[in-house]
Amino acid sequence: MSKFQFPESIKSRPVYGTLEPRPGKAHLFVADAEGAEAILDLAAASPDLMAGAHIIYIPKGTDFTEKLRDLNPAQFYEGPTYAASVQRLRHVLENAHQGLQVYLTGTEGLMGQAQNEAMQAGIPHTAIQTEHRGSVARRMQCVHCKGITEDVITDPFVCAHCGLNLFVRDHYSRRLAAYQGVCIDAEDPGNVPEPVELYK
Amino acid sequence: MSAAPQKAKPGGQQIPVVVSAVVPLNDLVTRFEFQCRDGGAFPPFSGGAHTVVEMKDGDLTRLNPYSLMSDPADSSTYAISVRREDGGRGGSLFMHQRVKQGDEMMISYPVNLFSLDLRAKKHIFFAGGIGITPFMAMIAQLERSNGNWELHYACRTESLGTYVDVLSYKYPNKVHIYYDDQNQAIPLEDLLDGQPLGTNAYVCGPKGMIDWVHAAASAAGWPDAQVHSEEFLKPEPGREFEVRLCKSGKTITVGENESLLEAIERAGVEAPFLCRGGACGQCETDVVKADGEFVHRDHWLDDDQHASGEKIMPCVSRFLGTLELDR
Numbered sequence: 113m114s115k116f117q118f119p120e121s122i123k124s125r126p127v128y129g130t131l132e133p134r135p136g137k138a139h140l141f142v143a144d145a146e147g148a149e150a151i152l153d154l155a156a157a158s159p160d161l162m163a164g165a166h167i168i169y170i171p172k173g174t175d176f177t178e179k180l181r182d183l184n185p186a187q188f189y190e191g192p193t194y195a196a197s198v199q200r201l202r203h204v205l206e207n208a209h210q211g212l213q214v215y216l217t218g219t220e221g222l223m224g225q226a227q228n229e230a231m232q233a234g235i236p237h238t239a240i241q242t243e244h245r246g247s248v249a250r251r252m253q254c255v256h257c258k259g260i261t262e263d264v265i266t267d268p269f270v271c272a273h274c275g276l277n278l279f280v281r282d283h284y285s286r287r288l289a290a291y292q293g294v295c296i297d298a299e300d301p302g303n304v305p306e307p308v309e310l311y312k
Numbered sequence: 313m314s315a316a317p318q319k320a321k322p323g324g325q326q327i328p329v330v331v332s333a334v335v336p337l338n339d340l341v342t343r344f345e346f347q348c349r350d351g352g353a354f355p356p357f358s359g360g361a362h363t364v365v366e367m368k369d370g371d372l373t374r375l376n377p378y379s380l381m382s383d384p385a386d387s388s389t390y391a392i393s394v395r396r397e398d399g400g401r402g403g404s405l406f407m408h409q410r411v412k413q414g415d416e417m418m419i420s421y422p423v424n425l426f427s428l429d430l431r432a433k434k435h436i437f438f439a440g441g442i443g444i445t446p447f448m449a450m451i452a453q454l455e456r457s458n459g460n461w462e463l464h465y466a467c468r469t470e471s472l473g474t475y476v477d478v479l480s481y482k483y484p485n486k487v488h489i490y491y492d493d494q495n496q497a498i499p500l501e502d503l504l505d506g507q508p509l510g511t512n513a514y515v516c517g518p519k520g521m522i523d524w525v526h527a528a529a530s531a532a533g534w535p536d537a538q539v540h541s542e543e544f545l546k547p548e549p550g551r552e553f554e555v556r557l558c559k560s561g562k563t564i565t566v567g568e569n570e571s572l573l574e575a576i577e578r579a580g581v582e583a584p585f586l587c588r589g590g591a592c593g594q595c596e597t598d599v600v601k602a603d604g605e606f607v608h609r610d611h612w613l614d615d616d617q618h619a620s621g622e623k624i625m626p627c628v629s630r631f632l633g634t635l636e637l638d639r
Contacts, residue, residue, distance in 0.1 A: 136533030137505075210507040211533035234433050234510015239535030 114146035114245040116311070125282040126220070128244040133158040136213040140204060141167040141185075142226040144194070146246030147218025148176030154215070155183045162186070166204060168197050170222065194222055201226060205233035217243040221251030221262055224289030237286060248310050253290040254278055260290055266307035268296045277304045322584045323364060323375070326418040327354065332389065334413050341442060341474045342408055345382070345391045346419060353387040357422035359450030360514075360542070363390065364420040364588060367406045373577075376403040377544050377587050379445040379516075380422055383452035390419070393474060395442040401546060401569065425591050426516070426542035428453065433510035435461040438498060438525050440517020441468065444475055446542060447516065451483070464498045466490045466517070500525065504532045512538045519543055544589030545609055545628045547571030556636040557581055558600050572626035576639060583626065583639055590628035597624055597637050604633010 118125075131154045139161055141151055148169065155162055165185035170193060171177055177190055191197030205212075214230045216223040223242045230240050249263040259273025267280035271293065278293030285292065297304050329346035336342045348354060357380055367374040382391035397404045411417070426446055428435060435454065437447045444465055454461050463486060467473040470491060479487045490496040504513070513534065515525040522541045529539045549569045556563045557576065566575040573595055576583045586594040590610035599622055608618040610625035617623050624631070 134533060135531055205509060208509045210504065210509060210511045210538075212509060213533055234431070234508075236535050236537040238537055 114149050116244065116248055118244070118248075118311075121282045124284045126224070126242070126284055126286075128223070128242045131215050131217060131241050131243045133161050134213045134241070136211045137164060138208065138212045139165045139215065140208070140212060141165060141169075141215045141217070142197075142201060142222065143167070143216070144170040144218035144222040144246075145172040145174045146176075147216075147222070147243070148174065148180055148245075150217040150243045150245050151215070152176070152179060152183070168201055168204075170194055170197055170218075172219075194225060198225070198229065201229050202233075205229060208233070214240045215243075216240065218245055219247050219249060219263075220244065221249070221289070224251060224284075224286070228286065228289045231286070250280065250310070251290045252278065252280065252293040253285065253288050254293050256295060260288075261293070264293075264310075266309055268304060268307055269293070280310065322582050323586060324421050324423070326366065326420055329390070329417055329419055331411055331413055331415045331417060334411065337393065337474050338472055340472060341393055341395050343381075343391055343393045344407065344411060345389050346417070347389055349416060354390055355421055356387060357384050357390075357449075358424050358427055359384055359453040360426035360428060360446045361422040361424035361449070362426075362446075362544075362587065363392065363422050364586070365392070365407075366418040366420075367403060367411075369402070369406050369410075374401075374403045374406060375585075375588055376407075377589050379426075379449070379542075381445040381448035384449055385452065385456060390422075393442065393445050393448075395474075401549075420586075423586050423592065425587060426514070426540060428514075429512045429538070429540070431510070432512035432538070433460065433508050434512070435459065436503065436507065436511060436513045437461065437463045437465075438500075438513065438515040438517070438521070439463065439465040440515075440521040441466070441472075442474065443515075443517035443521075445516075447514070448475060450514070451479075462486045462488070464488045464490070464503065466492065466496075466498055466521070469493045500528050501532070504529055504534065510538075512540065514540045516542050542591065543611070544587065544591065545611070546589070547574070547628050548609065548630070550607060550630045551632060553604070553631050554634050555631070556601075556634075557639045558636060559639055566630070571628065572624070572630060576626060581639060585627060588627045590625055593625075595625055595627050597626055597639055598622065599624055599635065600638050601636035602631070602633070604631055604635070606631055 162183050162185045166187040167185045168189050170191050216226050249265045252261045252264045254271040257274035261272040268277050276295045277297050279296040281292045283292040328349040330349050332347040333345040362377045362379045364375050364377045378392035394404050394407045396408045515522050560581045564575050564579045566572050584594050586592040593612040607630040609628045
């Protein structure tokens with residue numbers, strides 16, 4: 113089961129929905145891992161969408177690729193990582209026209225970064241659809257060294273850049289596409305609680 | 313010490329002006345130019361802003377909103393263009409028949425409920441008739457920043473094409489005119505197709521045209537947040553009704569041809585307002601008791617709020633029955 117119901121939180125925390133078909137000539141999907149299941153669900157309900165669809169997919173070790181190809185989207189691209197796929201995403205957005213529908217699904221880090229690209233290309237964030245699937249891991253920014261640590265799954269965690277012990281906050285930045293991580297033992301160095309898996 | 317800004321009076325501060333020019337443009341539309349009575353500079357405004365003009369018509373004080381259509385960079389003059397509505401409530405007729413060069417008037421500080429989204433990659437304007445006025449100021453503003461824009465302007469006839477001559481002369485490649493009597497129509501679906509990502513559309517004109525643009529853009533997959541419109545509603549006449557104003561302890565009767573807001577003001581009760589056209593939300597008033605039926609006409613409250621019967625916008629909405637307000 114790839115769906116997870118996030119508990120209610122502060123206003124800063126993004127809220128994800130369920131992808132639904134919207135009118136438009138072109139439909140851009142960006143997904144990673146179990147996000148493929150959201151696309152498969154949407155395509156099953158609205159098969160017509162695929163004739164104008166461009167899917168950018170990052171499997172992250174899952175094997176949904178053949179199923180996605182079988183949907184016969186107008187264009188399909190499988191990328192090894194988000195960083196490797198972002199050039200293609202930018203190219204698509206640069207050449208897109210008003211009426212393009214953007215569907216983002218999968219992990220929060222993927223959706224946040226792709227949403228940021230779409231916003232910079234001129235789409236209001238309120239018009240970009242998102243559906244969370246798969247891992248609840250987060251993309252975290254260390255507020256001290258500003259380094260980004262991807263796929264953080266425990267709280268607290270160690271900053272991959274400066275090595276501080278960071279507390280995982282729900283405080284989110286759309287501009288950075290990351291949650292904020294704040295030093296948890298600043299006043300009492302070394303007093304760090306046992307890391308717990310997020311939402312366990 | 314910091315404190316929330318206090319509004320001096322309902323409707324905001326006013327500017328004493330003198331009418332510096334009255335310029336008839338065609339059978340229906342006349343431009344009125346104002347200068348500050350003290351000879352100073354007007355406050356700056358941005359394209360799409362309006363001012364509420366106060367007209368002293370005998371015992372009656374009329375307050376009508378008009379889009380500022382002069383160049384926002386020119387702080388010496390404000391200009392509005394007024395279409396004469398022979399069947400209207402009398403404000404535009406007052407302007408056309410009674411206001412002369414040299415007259416002293418009061419107008420409100422500018423308020424903008426229809427501003428440009430300056431993040432847009434491109435701006436497309438759709439104007440119908442007198443709906444051209446806010447775009448005159450927006451175009452002047454964008455021209456100074458080398459903005460990317462185009463105008464599609466529908467007029468009834470060539471003789472009623474307000475500012476068509478100026479616009480076509482100055483911007484021949486950006487201005488497109490369509491005359492109803494020549495069976496020309498804005499090719500809306502084609503225009504919405506193929507615009508660069510991040511284009512914003514703006515429409516000002518009759519209600520049917522506004523609804524048409526919103527619906528067509530939605531159907532073409534445009535984000536709602538990138539389609540902007542402005543329609544000033546006029547208070548519609550209706551059956552007389554009685555209102556009790558709890559806070560002021562007064563009972564007033566709203567006449568057939570006045571708005572609820574005007575009746576409240578006539579009773580000497582201060583009520584907040586800005587646009588007087590159902591758009592800005594400033595006059596929102598709590599309903600204490602309602603015995604009868606609401607006639608909601610504003611663009612401010614949503615459908616649920618309309619259905620709840622707890623709020624009313626007195627500038628354009630009415631009531632059939634007896635009403636009690638928290639005012």
